Amino acid sequence: MSSLFEIQRRFGDAIRSGTALTTPGAEETQEHLAFAATSVTDGARLSAVEQLDVYREQFWFRHLASLQEDFVAVEHLLGKERFQVLVRAYLDEHPPRHFSLQRLGDAMPEFVRSAAPWSSDPFLVDLVAVEQAFVFLFDAPDARPFDPAMLANVPEAAWPLSTIRLSPAFRILHLGSEAHLYRAAARTGGNAEVPERKPTHLAVARGKTALEYMVLGEPQSVILEKLRAGMPLGEACEHTQRELSMDAADFEAQLGGWFQGWTAWGWLVGIDPP
Amino acid sequence: MGFRERHGIVDLGVGVGARVPHYETIFGETPAMDWFEIISENFLGDGGRALEQLDKLRHAYRVIPHGVSLALGSVEPPSADYLRRLRALVDRIAPPWFSDHLCWGRVDGMDLHDLLPMPMTQAAVAHVADRIKQVQDAIGRPFALENVSSYLTYRESTMPEWAFLTEVAERADCGLLFDVNNAYVSARNHGFDAATYVDYVPAHRVVQMHLAGHTDMGKYILDTHSDHVCDPVWDLYRRAVGRFGAVSTLVEWDENIPAWEVLSQEAARARGLRREVLAASPATVKVQP
Known part of the structure; x- marks a missing residue:
């Protein structure tokens, strides 16, 4: 028996x-x-x-x-048959291990980045990353919006050494194309065309009523990544300005506007003094 | 004292499964409906819109969580993370009971996302009953065990499905969610009389019933929740109401989801049929306080 x-x-x-x-x-x-x-x-x-x-x-x-x-747009790009071949290979390599089907495609971005023949198609790699990011955001943790009262508790002198908390429902994708435009077109029945290669920093976040995206300039994407990694605010700004060889005055002039936007869109949720 | 009475479980009437295509109607018009069932796993995330919608739903209606991933028959236990999330959901809703299936679905660290059939043996009875006790302790609410549709029988089985379900429920001291359509589907697929099933299960443990449609695949029928409840299932439901009395009933519809009005009419049909049976056989009516 x-x-x-x-x-x-x-x-x-x-x-x-x-x-x-x-x-x-x-x-x-x-x-x-x-x-x-x-x-x-x-x-x-x-x-x-x-x-x-x-x-x-x-x-x-x-x-x-x-x-x-x-992965509606990925299926649109590959066609039904090739999409099924991809899914079969993916499930062989990454059988479902989470109780939620929502997490089934978690490893898809890494899979297409590393497995032939998909890894040789950089647009496919981008598109998978974009679609998976939106799935991730759907039920990512909530965070209280940034409370301006928090700022009052941080003395001005402590700002450069403070770290900034980013929303858990926010991600930045570094893509080689504007794959999000293809995604949007494929999902709405529009004319989805593979865009030309173009470095793209895409912020994706869960907004108040919908999942949202925004293309960022390089300085914004660099500084946000540094903040996400836990680098103190002053250091993150300084390094970004230096790495990108930006004019200091020009950089500082833009900084305030960036922070205002990030806070208004709910990307920043807290500040921790040193 | 029976299970329902011991736990103060009352009849909620006839409800339907809360599904996204109906949210606009539900939240916009707050239509009359006795209660809603949700799929627990859709609300176990860390945040997002689903939980906001759940809060809106439970403030307007009675909501019961129904799970598909406990996989009580799996040798591998549910993860601590899953149980923690389920506990949080149940605490948020404070339902009179929560439910899941008599099946397995997890092995070798994989979640197969299906309600896979158990070999019906004494060893399996002991295993599932112990697991249910652990889950009831972890969640802290009465649990109802649902019979599944099945398409396969094991050589090792030593008892019929109704005896297996009953013995597990007795040993675990849990409630039952009697799925009328599942009993019918399994009866058709395996060639037994579904009426025997209805007549056997301990009535006092049945806290809820499910009704749903299925799909005829030719050589077998598949539990798809994609259509109206068919006439033989309505007949079986009539028998079940006669035997179990006034028990909360839920109409499931998960594929080819129709307009709200159609689903609502299906619930109304169940409500009417229930009323008719209960009026004709008052001896079985035990609406608890």
Whole structure:
């Protein structure tokens, strides 16, 4: 008699098979057929193998449908067949490990960045990153909006050494193209065309009523990344200005406006004095 | 004293599953509906709009959380993170019960996102009953166990499904969510009489019933929640109401989701049928305070 764990392990292996269990003579399904023969009862309507294959099909359809919903623009770009090939390869490498289907595509950006043939298509890599970022933001943690009263508690002299907290529902993507425009067009039935290569820093955030995005200039993206990494405010500004060889006066003149915008859009949520 | 009475579980009437395509109607018009069921996993995130919408919903209606990922039959236990999130959700809603399925779905660190059937053995009874006790302790509310639709039977099984479900519920001392459509689907797929199922399960433990549509795949029927409740399932529901009495009922519709009016009419049909049966057999009516 098989243990419960053994049954579940072999059942789980069988339903993740990429080949229908009912395919005659398929070498890769032999182990699963043996499991069906020893553990599943033949029924009046379905054989043991057919019964197991119902669950295999459902495993595939459920996860494919979930990823289709998350990666609408990627499917639009690749077409149905190539998208399914991608999903199959992805699920083989990254079987679902989280209770929420919302997290199913978490590793997709890394997968397409590193696995052939997808890794050789930089636009695909960008588009996957953009679509996954929006999925991530959907139920990312909430944060209280920045309270101006917090500023009153920080003496002016302590500002340069303070660190700034960014919203957990905010990300910056460094892309090689304006993939977000393709995403928007594909999702609204517009004319989605692969854009030309162009370095793009894209901020994506969950706003008050919707998921939002904004293209940032390089200085903003650099300073925000430094703040996210926990660099004190003064240091982050100084390094950014120096790294980008910006005129100090010009840089300082823009800084106030940037901070006002980031706060108004809910990207900054707190300040921690040293 | 029966399970329902012991836990003060009352009849909530007939409700429907809260689904996104109906949110505009629900939040805009606050239509009449006895109660709503939510899928727990859709509200276990850290933040975002889903939780805001849940708060709006629960302030206007009674809401019961129904899970799909406890995988009580899995040898691997649910993660501490999952249980912590579920506890937080249940605390937020404060429902009279919460529910999930008699199935497994987690193995080798994977979540297979399906309600996979259990071998119906004494060992499995002991395993699931222990797991339910642990979950009830962790969540701190009465739990209701739902029978699943199945498409496969194991050689190792030593008892019929209704005996398995009953024995688990008795040993775990939990409630039951009797899914009428699931009993019908499994009966059709495996060739048993669904009426036997209804007649066997302990009535005092049934705190809720589910109704849904399914899809005929030719050689088997698939629980898709994609259509109207079919006539044989209505007949079975009539029998179930006669046996279980006034028990909260929920109409599920998850694919090909129709207009609110259609779903609402399906709930109204259940409400009417229930009223009719309960009026005809007052002996079974035990509406608890």
